[in-house]
Structures are given as C-alpha cells and as structure tokens.
Amino acid sequence: MLGRGERAPDLEGLIPDGPLLLSFVKTDCPACHLALRCLDDLGAQFGDPARVVVLSQDDRERTAAMSEGLRLQLPARLDAGWAASAAFGFEVVPALFLIDGEGLVAGSCQGFDKADLNRLAANLSDLLGRPRVARLKTGDGTPDFQPGCVSRHVEPESDAEPAPLPGLYDLRSRRASRVEVPQGVEVEEFCYQQGFADPLPVVPPTVERVDAAIAASGLEPAEVVAHVPPNYAPATVEKIAANAVMAGCLPSYMRVLVPAIRALCDERLDIHGVQGTTHFAAPLAIVNGPVRREMGFACGSNVFSNAARPNSAIGRAIQLVLRNLGGAFPGNIDMSTMGNPGRFSYVIGESEERSPWGPLASDFGVAAGRSAVTFFCAEPPRAVSEHKARRGETLLRAFCPVLANVWSHRACGRSEALVVVGPEHAATLQRSGFSKRDVVQFLYENTGIPVSEYDGDGGEGTHEASSYEECVIRRVRCYRKFARPESIRVMVAGGPAGKFSVVLGSWAIGPGGSQMVCHEFA
Amino acid sequence: MSTILVNPADERALPKAIPAPRLQSIEGACIALLDIGKAGGSDFLDRLRTLLHQKYGVLEVLRYRKPTFAKPIPESVLADIRQVQPHAVIEALAD
Numbered sequence: 286m287l288g289r290g291e292r293a294p295d296l297e298g299l300i301p302d303g304p305l306l307l308s309f310v311k312t313d314c315p316a317c318h319l320a321l322r323c324l325d326d327l328g329a330q331f332g333d334p335a336r337v338v339v340l341s342q343d344d345r346e347r348t349a350a351m352s353e354g355l356r357l358q359l360p361a362r363l364d365a366g367w368a369a370s371a372a373f374g375f376e377v378v379p380a381l382f383l384i385d386g387e388g389l390v391a392g393s394c395q396g397f398d399k400a401d402l403n404r405l406a407a408n409l410s411d412l413l414g415r416p417r418v419a420r421l422k423t424g425d426g427t428p429d430f431q432p433g434c435v436s437r438h439v440e441p442e443s444d445a446e447p448a449p450l451p452g453l454y455d456l457r458s459r460r461a462s463r464v465e466v467p468q469g470v471e472v473e474e475f476c477y478q479q480g481f482a483d484p485l486p487v488v489p490p491t492v493e494r495v496d497a498a499i500a501a502s503g504l505e506p507a508e509v510v511a512h513v514p515p516n517y518a519p520a521t522v523e524k525i526a527a528n529a530v531m532a533g534c535l536p537s538y539m540r541v542l543v544p545a546i547r548a549l550c551d552e553r554l555d556i557h558g559v560q561g562t563t564h565f566a567a568p569l570a571i572v573n574g575p576v577r578r579e580m581g582f583a584c585g586s587n588v589f590s591n592a593a594r595p596n597s598a599i600g601r602a603i604q605l606v607l608r609n610l611g612g613a614f615p616g617n618i619d620m621s622t623m624g625n626p627g628r629f630s631y632v633i634g635e636s637e638e639r640s641p642w643g644p645l646a647s648d649f650g651v652a653a654g655r656s657a658v659t660f661f662c663a664e665p666p667r668a669v670s671e672h673k674a675r676r677g678e679t680l681l682r683a684f685c686p687v688l689a690n691v692w693s694h695r696a697c698g699r700s701e702a703l704v705v706v707g708p709e710h711a712a713t714l715q716r717s718g719f720s721k722r723d724v725v726q727f728l729y730e731n732t733g734i735p736v737s738e739y740d741g742d743g744g745e746g747t748h749e750a751s752s753y754e755e756c757v758i759r760r761v762r763c764y765r766k767f768a769r770p771e772s773i774r775v776m777v778a779g780g781p782a783g784k785f786s787v788v789l790g791s792w793a794i795g796p797g798g799s800q801m802v803c804h805e806f807a
Numbered sequence: 808m809s810t811i812l813v814n815p816a817d818e819r820a821l822p823k824a825i826p827a828p829r830l831q832s833i834e835g836a837c838i839a840l841l842d843i844g845k846a847g848g849s850d851f852l853d854r855l856r857t858l859l860h861q862k863y864g865v866l867e868v869l870r871y872r873k874p875t876f877a878k879p880i881p882e883s884v885l886a887d888i889r890q891v892q893p894h895a896v897i898e899a900l901a902d
Contacts, residue, residue, distance in 0.1 A: 432882045449822060462818055466810040481815050495813040518817035527815035558877035609816045745846065797875035 286375045287382065287390045294372040299362060301335055303384035304391075304412035306405055309370055310361075310379050311342040312351040313447070314434040316397040318454040320379040321355055323399075323421055327406055328359045330418040336409065340364045342378065342437035347450065354455035367438035377433040381405055385412055396433035399423070424802075427454075428552050451517075457507050458519035461527060463492065476531065481609060483601070483629065487531035498526035501536035502543055510543055511550035514557035516612035520546050525602075528609055532602035533594070537580065540806070542599055545570055545658045546606055548804035555799040559662045559792055560613035563620050566792035566799075567627035569663040569703075570603065571776065572634045573646035574656030576806075582634035585708075586780030589633060589666055589787070600630025625665050633778055639708040640777035641715035648774065649803035659803040661703050661774070663789040664691065671710070672784045677717030680710055681724065684788060685732045688773070689766050691790025695734055696746030697753045698768040701791040701801075704728065707779035710786050721775050729770040730756075733763030774801065827895075834864035836894040841884075844876040848899045855897070869893060 287293065293300065293307075300307060308324055310317035321339065328337035339361040341348040348361050364370050373382060375395055383392035383405050392408055394401035399421040410417040423429050452458075466475045472489040476482045481490075488494070499506050499522055506523035513520050522543065529542055549556055549568060559566050572582050583593035591597045613619040621628075637644045646657035667690070671683035684704060692700035704724075706714070714724060739750045753764035767773060772794075779785065792799050830836065838859055842848045852870065859865035871888055873880050888896060 434882065435886075459818070462814045464812045464814050466812060468809060472810050472812075476812070479816075489810065490813045490815055492811050492813055516817060516821070518819060523813065524815060527813040530813075531815060555877055557879065562877075605815070612817065793875070793877040798877040 286380075286393065286395075287373050289390055289392060291390050293382065293384050293388050293390055294369070296369050296372065299340075299364075299369060300338060300384070303386050303388060304409060305336050305338050305384050306409050307338045307340065307382045307384055308379055309340050309342065309364065309373070309375065309381075309436070311434065311437050312347040312450055313343075314378055315451050315453045316431040316433040317379045318351070318355060318451070319397045319427060319431055320381070320402070321351075321357060321359075322454055322456075323402055325355070325357050325359050327402075327418060331409075331413070331415070334359055336413065338362065340369055342367055342370060343447075347447070350450060354450065354452050354457065356456045367436075370436055370438040376436055376439050378436045379433055380436065383408055383412075397428075397431040399429050424553070452519070453512050453517055455512075455519060456509050457505075458509050458521050460507055461521070461523050480614075481605075482531060483605065483608070485629075487605075488533055490527040490530040494530045495523065495526045498529050498534070498536045498539050499523055502526065502539040504543065510546050513546075513550055513606060513611035515560050515618060516610070518610040518612070520550070520606060520610050524610060525606060528605040529598075529602045532605055533598040534602050535594070535598075538595060538599055538602075541572065541576060541580065541595070541656075541658065542602055544804050544806035545599065545603060545660075548658050548660050548802050549603060549606075551660075551802040551804070553800040554660050554662065554802045555793075556607070556611070556662070559799060560607060560611055561618050561620060562792065563622045564792055565621065565623055565625045565664045566662040567625040567631050568603065568607075569627060569661050569789065570600065570632045571645055571659040571661065572632065572656070573637065573644040573651065573659070575654065576656035577634040577637070582632075584634035584636040584778055585639075588636075588705075588778045588780075591630070596632040596634070597630050600627075600632035603632070604628060604630065627663070627665065631663070633705070635776050636708060636778045639711060639781065641711055642721035642775070642777070645774065645776040646803050646805070649801075651803060651805045655805050656807070657803050657805045659801060661789065661801050662792040662799040663703060664791070666705075666787040666789055667691070669710075669786040669788060670784070671786075674713060674784075677714045677719045677724075678727070680713050680717075681719075681727050682731065684728055684786065687788045688728060688732045689734055691766075691788065693745045695738060695744055696749075697734060697764045697766050699794060700767070701772045701794050702767070702774070703789040703791075704773060704775045705779065705787040705789065706775060706777050707783060707786045708777060708781050709784045711777045713784075724775050725770050725773050728773050729765075729767055731758055732766040733758045733761075734766060736762040736764060739764070830895055833859070833895065835866045837867040837869065837891070838865050839869045839871055839888050839891070839893040839896040841880075841888070841896060841898040842870065842872040843880075843899060844873045845899070852899050855899075 377395040385391040504522045509519045674680035
C-alpha cells in the first residue's frame with residue numbers, strides 16, 4: 286500500500302490534480318457505504334466536489350444503484366479492471382488516500398474509522414488553506430469504527446453471482462406495495478392471516494390512514510429512517526406509518542415514533558442482539574420533555590400499564606416494526622424463553638414535575654425544555670415497596686436487595702439498572718437532601734452480594750468471583766454488584782400516592798452489548 | 808368496493824441460504840469450532856473436540872471465538888476462519 290511521501294500513480298487522467306481525498310469503495314461493502322455518506326457531507330462542506338474523489342470497484346449499473354440508495358451528491362468514477370486499486374496496493378476497502386498538490390500521498394486509512402476520517406479531513410482543509418470542516422462525532426447513531434471488506438482486486442476469482450447490495454445505510458427505499466383485501470374477508474382477520482399483526486386486532490392500514498400519518502410526519506414516504514435488525518429491512522416513513530396505524534396511533538404520534546425508531550436502531554443499543562436473545566429484555570422507551578404534556582403521555586399512575594393512548598399505541602407500533610421489518614417473530618428469531626409483557630408495549634413518560642432532580646434525558650446532555658426519547662433494553666419491572674422509611678438512607682436500603690438480583694444474583698459487574706423512583710419515595714429522598722448523584726452513589730456503595738454466598742457450588746457468577754471488587758456493607762464482606770456508579774440510572778415516574786418504586790435490570794451491557802441511547806427531537 | 812391496504816411488512820426478496828455440501832467423512836479432516844461467547848460454550852466445545860479426535864478421527868480441530876455473543880461475528884474472525892479453509896465449521900450457537 287502506498288505510504289506517506291510516495292507518488293500517486295499517473296492513471297491517465299482518472300484522478301484529478303490534488304489536493305484531494307481519494308476513496309476506493311465497492312458496492313456491497315457496508316463500511317464503504319458508511320464512509321461514502323461521510324465523504325458526501327465532506328464534499329458538500331468543501332463546496333468543491335473535485336476535492337473528494339470516489340472510485341468504485343464495480344460496474345456502472347451497481348455503482349449508480351448504490352449512489353441512488355445513499356442519495357450521494359458526489360459523482361463516483363469507475364476503477365475499470367481495478368488498475369488504480371492495484372497501483373495503490375491496498376487490500377481492504379474503503380481505502381482512503383490524501384493526495385497533496387504535488388501528487389504525493391499525504392495520509393491514508395483503510396476501513397471506516399471516524400478518527401481517521403476526521404484526521405484526513407482536517408489535513409485536506411489545511412492543504413487547501415481553508416477552515417477546518419465539521420468533525421464526525423461519537424454517538425450520532427453510526428459506529429465509530431467498522432472494519433472494511435476485502436478489496437475487489439484481491440478477492441479470489443469466482444463465477445458466483447455478485448452479492449446483492451446490502452443497502453444498510455441507504456436513505457431512500459422503494460414505496461410499499463398495496464394489498465387488496467379479498468371480497469368477503471374481514472379486514473382485521475386478513476391482517477392477522479397475512480402475519481402483519483401481533484395477536485390482538487389491528488386498525489387496518491388503509492391508504493388514507495397511512496397517508497394521513499405520513500403527512501403528519503412532514504417527511505417523504507420513501508425516506509429511510511433506519512434499518513431494523515436483524516433482517517435490516519428499511520423502515521421507511523411509509524412503513525413506519527403503516528405499522529403506526531395498525532397499532533392505533535394518531536397521525537400526530539409520528540412526531541415521537543419516527544425519532545423513536547431512529548433511536549431504536551442506533552447501533553449502540555444493539556437491538557440486533559435483543560431481538561434474538563433468550564433473555565427477558567425488551568426495549569423500554571422513556572419520554573422526556575414538553576412532548577409528554579403536549580401529547581398526553583402517562584407519567585403518573587399506572588405508568589407501566591395501559592393508562593394512556595400515546596404510551597400504549599407508540600409502544601405497540603415499536604413492537605410491530607420490530608416484527609414486521611426486523612423479522613423478530615416469536616418462536617422464529619425472537620427466542621425469549623419467558624418473554625416480557627413489554628413486548629406488547631413498553632413506553633413510559635418521566636414525571637418531571639414531581640421529580641426533585643433533572644430529567645433522565647439531561648443525564649445524556651439534552652437541554653431543559655427539549656423533548657427526547659431514551660431506550661433501555663430492560664427486564665420486566667421489579668417491585669420495591671417501602672412504606673415506613675422516613676429517611677432517605679432507610680428508604681434506599683429497600684432498593685439494594687432488589688438491585689442485587691438483576692441479571693443473576695451472584696453475577697457482579699456485568700449489568701446495569703434503571704431505578705424508577707415513585708413520587709412519594711422521591712419526596713422522602715428530597716426531604717433528606719439526596720441529589721440524584723447521592724442516590725446513585727448510595728445504591729452503588731450499598732449493593733453487594735455477601736462473599737459467604739460464593740461457597741464453591743459452581744453457580745452463575747461464581748467462577749469469576751476472583752475478579753470482583755470486594756467491599757464491606759454493614760459489616761458484611763461483599764462483592765460489589767455494579768462495576769461503577771454510572772451503571773445505575775435514576776428517574777421519577779408513577780402515581781402521586783403509594784410508596785412504591787421499580788427497578789429494571791439490563792441485558793448484556795457496554796460496547797459488547799447494549800448501551801442506553803437518548804435521541805432529542807423537536 | 809374492496810379495501811386496499813399499505814403493506815406494513817418487509818417486501819424484499821431475501822436470498823435463500825443453501826446448505827453447504829455435506830462431507831462424506833470427517834476422518835482426517837480439519838474442523839473449526841466457533842464459540843459465540845456464551846457461558847459454558849468452551850466446556851461444550853472442549854468435549855466436542857475430544858470426541859471429534861477420538862471417535863471420528865478428525866485430524867485437526869481449530870478454535871475460534873466471537874468477542875461477544877451479543878453482536879454479529881466480526882469480519883476479522885470470519886476472515887481468520889476463511890484463511891485456513893477448514894473442511895467444516897461447527898458453531899456453538901446460544902445456550
């Protein structure tokens with residue numbers, strides 16, 4: 286592979302004069318698609334598409350289909366016969382080369398890596414003597430890094446049909462087809478027979494109803510909001526609208542449902558894994574901000590029940606999207622051993638007005654007064670009941686044994702928890718002067734499993750005990766349940782009367798599992 | 808008048824996966840075992856390796872592991888397996 290300071294080969298005018306950023310891609314490589322979306326933005330920011338040059342390793346037809354799917358403004362040139370690829374000598378695409386004004390290689394990278402792209406973009410800005418362009422950020426819903434694919438010119442020769450375009454990052458897709466219900470067949474029953482529905486009756490997604498939902502979204506019907514794992518079908522605005530109608534959503538609910546589907550498919554949440562797990566986890570959506578009051582989300586009594594239409598219908602629409610577009614039908618891909626009532630609908634609003642602390646979304650940097658949806662892949666709710674405690678410390682002691690049992694009793698350091706504090710409990714904590722940080726710190730420091738329980742019986746979590754952090758909780762030697770205080774999140778919801786709260790355990794956590802995601806919306 | 812609905816489902820024609828040709832015998836073969844990272848997977852595959860050697864005359868058993876069961880297999884692990892071109896791959900899928 287050509288290194289820094291080496292001369293870029295003369296390829297008979299295929300590559301214009303530098304400075305420029307040259308990118309080799311192939312059409313069936315998801316990492317190339319990710320890179321191309323970023324490069325397209327980069328070309329637009331430079332205001333000069335000739336500074337960002339794309340060379341496709343595939344034919345004109347496949348390259349055009351890829352550009353259309355990704356809605357690229359950048360023209361893609363063709364590396365016919367892979368002469369340029371061979372001359373630059375890389376083995377993985379996307380392969381990026383920064384070429385300076387003298388025609389020398391000034392930097393390069395392979396695969397998709399935001400840090401590398403930021404570095405090359407900054408260097409190109411410097412070479413052009415222009416202000417540096419906006420940087421790609423962590424947490425924008427796309428991965429920070431994705432390995433590339435083997436370059437076409439070093440692939441083993443094959444007579445097989447080329448792979449279909451994956452289209453994982455396409456921004457447009459085909460319109461939904463129309464389905465005619467046979468005469469004499471009840472429409473609701475037809476939807477069930479077609480496999481469109483969960484076991485409950487649905488509102489038929491007629492063209493008129495779906496069009497109304499699309500119109501309310503203010504978006505184009507063919508616009509792709511996300512690709513839904515594990516089958517990665519494109520969730521177009523039209524497909525989301527059809528599922529929203531079936532779930533009983535009003536057209537106005539698209540305001541929440543569209544950003545919710547985007548957040549649901551944020552790669553950090555890893556809904557891919559949750560869709561097929563044998564565990565209890567289901568994606569719980571927490572709604573914050575003014576949208577709660579404007580749309581009437583339940584945040585108070587019966588917050589986890591069927592108390593309000595937006596919670597129930599949007600939650601059901603999310604589940605229908607996961608089935609109909611993600612492909613996770615129970616017993617097929619969704620192999621949950623026990624399931625979770627949240628698989629019907631799992632949406633709550635935070636009772637911000639009764640919280641002594643900032644809303645959950647503010648923990649993720651969302652400003653006060655803004656609406657947001659946060660996803661947490663959660664077990665079913667675990668009850669905390671404490672009616673006698675008058676002090677914050679006494680009250681929180683009732684939470685600790687419940688927290689100690691999330692995931693598996695003796696497994697430490699590999700789970701997270703969301704604590705939904707009921708308003709009466711929140712008031713007790715407020716009177717005792719507990720900030721949200723104090724609550725988290727207390728729960729972290731006082732939740733552990735007695736070392737005496739690790740008596741060599743070989744149960745889950747016992748084999749790794751030597752790696753656990755030991756502590757003393759009320760004069761008892763324990764292993765600390767959570768890896769860090771940040772493993773515990775706190776919010777307020779529930780009815781004004783009743784000294785009850787809820788603890789929700791997580792699924793697999795961290796970068797190798799599911800991470801909470803929070804998406805702000807208008 | 809008939810009712811027309813908007814199709815809410817995935818309409819793509821997903822390619823059908825065709826099972827790989829079956830080996831007539833695994834005696835003297837090279838077999839790759841892929842551990843997806845679930846608890847107990849390594850115990851299971853240890854036993855399987857012993858059986859493959861002792862009972863079926865497998866010449867070589869190679870071990871691979873996904874970094875996490877929670878996500879798809881990384882391309883780098885697939886590339887490692889492809890590079891050695893074993894006669895067959897056995898995946899210890901789930902628990």
